[in-house]
Amino acid sequence: MESQWGESGSVGVDGTRLADTAPEPLLTRDYETRPSLVYERLRQRHGAVAPVDLLGVPAWLVLGYREALQVLQDDDAWPKGLENWRARSAGEVPADWPLGPSLEVNHVLIQGGSGYGRLRTAWDAALKPFQDPGHPQAKRLKAAVTAYADELITLIGQGGGTGVADLSAQFSRPLPLMVASHLLGFPGSQGDDALMDMWRVLDAGPDAEPALERLLATLAELAAAKLDKPGDDFPSHLLAAHPGLSLDELARELFMLLGMTSDHVGILMSNTVVEVISGDGDGGVRASLSAGMIRETMNRVVMRKPPLVNFVPRFAARDTPLGNYTIRAGDPVWVSSAAAHADPLFADHVAAGSTISTRAHLSWGAGRRQCPARELASTVAAVGVGRLFERFSHLDLALPADQLPWRSSPFMRGLRSLPVRYELAPVPRQSAEQPPASASAPRTADPDADPDAEAVLPAPAARQRSSLWRYLTGLIRSGR
Ligand code: HEM
CATH class of the missing domain: 1.10.630.10 (Cytochrome P450)
Structure with a gap:
């Protein structure tokens, strides 16, 4: 069957394209109340990488700890930068996609490409005085x-x-x-008025849009x-x-x-x-x-309940096997730290109840973009x-x-x-x-x-x- 994502749509090991996998909507009521159940259901059905529907746009969600590390630690194979997103370049991401506004602001967290390295180095330098204890x-x-x-x-x-x-x-x-x-x-x-506007933006209520404009000004x-x-x-x-x-x-x-x-x-x-x-x-x-x-x-808290549960998208630089699928070049991949921490490979190694907890968690990211x-x-x-x-x-x-x-x-x-x-x-x-x-x-x-x-x-x-x-x-x- 022809996919709405075109001939170059992602192909699974069984020959299915990303859109043809009938991705399940991720952001359901279950996700709001019991996200761990949603991740487990996806893991049971698809393994370490699952196709999901993000408010009308298909994407791969990385649920496996090993696969998450594989993506995070290889920035060349899985770069950020929306310019790498095949479906977006083909005009297949709706202009009114609700996640568009938060991803289309081109700052250091989202950015890929040649300007990124310089910007990240500047961030490290600018934060240093605030983080160097002496x-x-x-x-x-x-x-x-x-x-x-x-x-x-x-x-x-x-x-x-x-x-x-x-x-x-x-x-x-x-x-x-x-x-x-x-x-x-x-x-x-x-700056208080502007800062309170940040809350309005984060709460995504009816006054979020004017608040964002005022804040940016x-x-x-x-x-x-x-x-x-x-x-x-x-x-x-x-x-x-x-x-x-x-x-x-x-x-x-x-x-x-x-x-x-x-x-x-x-x-x-x-x-x-x-x-x-x-x-x-x-x-x-x-x-x-x-x-x-x-x-x-x-x-321990940041590991059990990561504030950032799913990371902003990365994109396959070339067709790459991940989990049970082959991710086609330009497909979006969202690493889920919350799901990766529930992967038995990781979870079984975290001694419950120990005051000294593992540092191998992904709550601060991993690799060069942590x-x-x-x-x-x-x-x-x-x-x-x-x-x-x-x-x-x-x-x-x-x-x-x-x-x-x-x-x-x-x-x-x-x-x-x-x-x-x-x-x-x-x-x-x-x-x-x-x-x-x-x-x-x-x-x-x-x-x-x-x-x-x-x-x-x-x-x-x-x-x-x-x-x-x-x-x-x-x-x-x-x-x-
Ligand atoms: C509890 C608080 C925080 C948590 C859990 C957190 C977590 C993370 C994670 C997981 C990433 C990696 C995202 C990815 O790989 O896509 C990240 C990146 C980043 N964080 Fe934080 N963060 C926190 C606070 C902050 C604060 C306060 C700042 C700024 C002062 C900050 C600045 C950044 C920047 C600039 C990046 C992008 C780095 C890059 O792409 O090179 N974070 N953060």
């Missing part, structure tokens, strides 16, 4: 995260010393947004300001490392940073909080925390979670862990909300000679942290005027 900028970042976390916790505490809160809306989502603002070098809280203005007057911030470092970037290109990279930071780091934090509170199959986590093992907990911001993201999440468990003497889930609401997109999976009952820890008395840095924000002695974390905070009056702050204040609930 660098003053990395210390400032840590101090900033601590101060922002304390501000948010203090705000939640305005609902009372004990109460209920949604730690997703009131902590895990805003904290990385504030960090993104710091990385981008927005002066004070001036603001980022272009920011890019122009940094070109004119460089500072000690990510856009200025990126420009210094890649002076050839146009303002438009720089704005796209800033958009990418904002999206990754505000969504994925928040997901990681919420998931870690749930793991710590519920123990999720492992009773020893709270004790581990005091032993300084937040990062190890996070490594996440360049792993250290930064882990630090932000670890500091944030650490502050929560220090400032709250009790945190309990307000819903059973298996009833927490999830939100899924083709790319990510995270909690929609994280309702908790809390009790704030008593504020230790301060000595008369040493006035408190912030009346309700006791701070642990961290030899690496900037002693004056408040220096990174905007003036209180500016904070209260900011739209983000007004929004967060509106969420305060008295739980008595």
